[in-house]
Amino acid sequence: MLNSDPLWPRAGDWPAPTGEEWADVALIGMPTSRTSLSPTQAHTTPNAVRAALRRYARVSELRIVDAGDVREPDLHEPAAIDAVAALRAELVVALGGDNAATVPTALGRWGGAVETAGLITLDAHYDLRDGITNGSPVRRLLEAGLEGCRVVQIGIEPFANSLAYAERARDAGITVITRDELRSRSMEDVMSQALEIAGAGGGPIHVDLDVDVCDRSVTPACPASVPGGISAIELRTAARVAASHPAVTSIDLVEVDAAADSADDRTVRLVALCVLEAISGVALR
Structure with a gap:
């Protein structure tokens, strides 16, 4: 049970969208898990993140709304796309779910x-x-018409991928920034480069924050995380920098199985903090 303190308003428990009213940030749960390559209960994560948000302070006076969860987005992807498209907000933050959530979130915002x-x-x-x-x-977004020259992939772990997929990325014209490169660069610098490349077409940018990019010690609820990933503060920094850019219209937080988290809920709490970093980023626009 959390302490009640009138001088410390809590994050979370934001109202549902109403009518045509505009919001600064809209949350939506995208509980994808049915097509996961690893057994997962990632569909439990959106509500776990909502619960974790109550542990932290409200960070701004922006208008935040929570549209609830999309029903069975794996089975009804067109409806999931429409649900995202219907949100009237400067930034949409999708709570996954596994990485399948990226497709309906991006397509819903890109239109x-x-x-x-x-x-x-x-x-x-x-x-x-x-x-x-x-x-x-x-791959699916590329097939939908996304140009590979405006895709940037940060934190790729060569040992967790095959040469065939590295070749696919190269052939598509994707910019890849590996984990080795991140050792000598700040996340602010990397994100600045990525935003310039992704925004070169003048269109909207979607940012996929797959939490398994982090070191396994800080993300035990990510089935595919490996030792040697980025730190929690680097992921939080990426969320804030991305959300501060006016061309970024959507962010997803994915690949977390709340049911597999450690006893201290460290992975889910990190996702909640990334939501708050994104809100803080929008406040900087």
């Missing part, structure tokens, strides 16, 4: 602007697999 849109992923993996799984969202 007819796919050919000018940009994509930034912070992820250990290329997500260029065949089929429709949590390992294929980048």
